Amino acid sequence: MKTNRITLLGLLVGLFATSLYAQDPRERNYYYEILQPSHAAKPKIDGFAHDRIHETLNRGLQAMKAEDGSSVYLSWRLLTSDDTTVGFHVYRRSNNRSKRLTSSPIRNTTDFMDTKPLANASYYVVPVTGRKQGNASEMIEANLEKMNTNNYRSIPLKEGSRVGKLAVADLNGDGVYDYIVRTPSSNVDPGMPGNTTGLTYTIEAYLSDGTYLWSKDLGQGIEPGVWYSPFVCYDFNGDGKAEVAVKTADERIVRNAKGRVDSGAEYLSILDGMTGKELDRVAWPERNDRYGDLNRQSRNQMGMAFLDGKTPYILTARGTYKLMTVEAWSLNGNKLEKAWSWDGDEENPVVRSQGAHNMICTDVDGDGRDEIVLGSCTLDDDGTLLWSVGLGHPDKIYISDIDPNRPGMEMFLVLEPYHTNGRGVAMIDPKDGSPIWNIGHNTYHVGDGMIADFDPEQAGLECFASEDRKGGSTDKYLLSADGRKLGQNEDVPPCRNWVWWDADLLREYVGSAPRTGNEQGARWQSMIGKWKGKTLLNPLEGSILMIADLTGDWREEIITSLPGELRIYQTNLPAKDRRACLMQDPLYRNYVAHRSMGYDQAPVPSFYLGE
Numbered sequence: 001m002k003t004n005r006i007t008l009l010g011l012l013v014g015l016f017a018t019s020l021y022a023q024d025p026r027e028r029n030y031y032y033e034i035l036q037p038s039h040a041a042k043p044k045i046d047g048f049a050h051d052r053i054h055e056t057l058n059r060g061l062q063a064m065k066a067e068d069g070s071s072v073y074l075s076w077r078l079l080t081s082d083d084t085t086v087g088f089h090v091y092r093r094s095n096n097r098s099k100r101l102t103s104s105p106i107r108n109t110t111d112f113m114d115t116k117p118l119a120n121a122s123y124y125v126v127p128v129t130g131r132k133q134g135n136a137s138e139m140i141e142a143n144l145e146k147m148n149t150n151n152y153r154s155i156p157l158k159e160g161s162r163v164g165k166l167a168v169a170d171l172n173g174d175g176v177y178d179y180i181v182r183t184p185s186s187n188v189d190p191g192m193p194g195n196t197t198g199l200t201y202t203i204e205a206y207l208s209d210g211t212y213l214w215s216k217d218l219g220q221g222i223e224p225g226v227w228y229s230p231f232v233c234y235d236f237n238g239d240g241k242a243e244v245a246v247k248t249a250d251e252r253i254v255r256n257a258k259g260r261v262d263s264g265a266e267y268l269s270i271l272d273g274m275t276g277k278e279l280d281r282v283a284w285p286e287r288n289d290r291y292g293d294l295n296r297q298s299r300n301q302m303g304m305a306f307l308d309g310k311t312p313y314i315l316t317a318r319g320t321y322k323l324m325t326v327e328a329w330s331l332n333g334n335k336l337e338k339a340w341s342w343d344g345d346e347e348n349p350v351v352r353s354q355g356a357h358n359m360i361c362t363d364v365d366g367d368g369r370d371e372i373v374l375g376s377c378t379l380d381d382d383g384t385l386l387w388s389v390g391l392g393h394p395d396k397i398y399i400s401d402i403d404p405n406r407p408g409m410e411m412f413l414v415l416e417p418y419h420t421n422g423r424g425v426a427m428i429d430p431k432d433g434s435p436i437w438n439i440g441h442n443t444y445h446v447g448d449g450m451i452a453d454f455d456p457e458q459a460g461l462e463c464f465a466s467e468d469r470k471g472g473s474t475d476k477y478l479l480s481a482d483g484r485k486l487g488q489n490e491d492v493p494p495c496r497n498w499v500w501w502d503a504d505l506l507r508e509y510v511g512s513a514p515r516t517g518n519e520q521g522a523r524w525q526s527m528i529g530k531w532k533g534k535t536l537l538n539p540l541e542g543s544i545l546m547i548a549d550l551t552g553d554w555r556e557e558i559i560t561s562l563p564g565e566l567r568i569y570q571t572n573l574p575a576k577d578r579r580a581c582l583m584q585d586p587l588y589r590n591y592v593a594h595r596s597m598g599y600d601q602a603p604v605p606s607f608y609l610g611e
Helices: 006-021 586-596
Strands: 062-065 071-074 085-095 096-100 111-114 121-129 138-143 152-155 167-170 178-183 202-207 211-215 231-234 243-249 261-263 268-272 278-282 300-306 312-318 325-332 335-343 353-360 372-374 375-377 385-390 396-400 410-415 425-428 435-439 444-452 462-467 476-479 485-488 508-512 524-527 534-541 542-547 557-564 564-567
Touching: 062 138, 071 121, 085 111, 138 211, 167 231, 167 542, 167 586, 178 231, 202 243, 231 300, 231 586, 243 300, 268 312, 268 476, 278 325, 278 335, 300 353, 300 372, 300 586, 312 353, 353 396, 353 586, 372 396, 410 444, 425 462, 534 557, 534 564
Parallel strands: none
Antiparallel strands: 062 071, 071 111, 085 096, 085 121, 121 138, 152 564, 167 178, 178 202, 202 211, 231 243, 243 268, 268 278, 300 312, 312 325, 325 335, 353 372, 372 375, 375 385, 396 410, 410 425, 425 435, 444 462, 462 476, 476 485, 508 524, 524 534, 542 557, 557 564
16 A cells, blocks of 8 residues: 555656646657557668678587586587487597597487596587588587686676676677677766766777777767767678677767766767777767757667668667657668668657667567667657557566467566556557556556566566656566566565576576675675575676676576676576577577667567476
């Protein structure tokens, strides 16, 4: 039961938000549902790619110390190009001689335990389909004495600071993900006082083995905050090597009395992944008063979408709370070519204030081309509005096959604005914006949310969300995939940082590790475990930068940041089944591609993945 104080505070917040948006007549569609938009037609685009550009991944073979401390645990990728009947033989090589360790090909999993390892050896795997052997994998060395007990790889960084954002992409074309980092970890929000210390952000690139490639200081034109410095990394021109797309600015900047950059040229720059050399640059969507004040003008995002189904386009976006704009660019060779631009005011009625703190790009309507989910609205592949549910700014949006008993994917939203219509936590159909279910009561300022299967007794993925204090409530909500209320407050797990780590299909959460004393760096320690259950790894050190299936089998790795170091943690728990590398699912890969900008979200695939 809400207290009168909370209800009154929530009402005041809601009235303030409503009056704020009502000041401008173009904001009156704030709560308007636009499921059949009206706008000028735009042509479908056709990029330079003849076939869809895919990342080429190797087997991702990994060797780790097993739980018993005396065995070597091996794990490798199943690829979407593999035959469904493929099996794998495992070989160990020592003293220039190879020995096959498997009597018959492994078909149920893509892992293996060598219980009688040599002191120092190398391993490789060979795919087998019927009687035909495929190409051997890359070889990996294994030395038990050099393996740490928590199964992480360490990558030292050139500078000693902690990383704030991370992207993964194959920079040199060897089929292995490399690391592009932004340092330091400090952040200035546009709503906070500006940083007047002269601090700047730097982008650095490292190969998978830790080899340092290059760095680029973004300079004084880019304020050191998340919303000023989006970047994404992908093979945009199809040459087999990834480029770095980043927002840059002219050094001839103008700062206001509060030290904030309020004018000056801004750009989308494309950097060569191996050298950091700028290949091309174009103008970033420019500031104007339709976005609101400088705080609102400073909300920038970036994305990647296959708008024609084949070519990876770069998206530049400005605006979240009022005007919203997006531009789409392709990298043809080393030249940026504009595909289209979208301005929410060109729609009828106009679309404003529907943005999230991230974007998701995937094919929601089944036409083979990606759409762009900006929050409570979605753009079609041609740069026109597909639909808007008019629910306002969501802090988190998730798309996946949340309810396996319902055809297609679903979209889960948690909304910051005060809602008396029962739709502050809601599920919709992403193909057309039509409602599926709503929480059905007032919400005040829902600031976080997540979907994950952690309860095997419930069908589908559980949907959970939490209010924050800004609306006067701290309630937490837990719902089933079909909208049934399962619990509240203490029954609800944290919304951040979930990982597929052990052998089952339930997802584990990453939480604060219990403290036994004044351990050095204790505030950066976490643990992996079942919700209200068994701890699987403790401690996990460093602040979490990314969770993704980067190597080994389909389970996920966790990349953390410590001063001067990246750590890549990976599971050594034997698997029970196998599935193709999650990074080959387009939706999952898009979540990971966008992890380097905006607010963090745990990636989910387009298919149902749960018990």
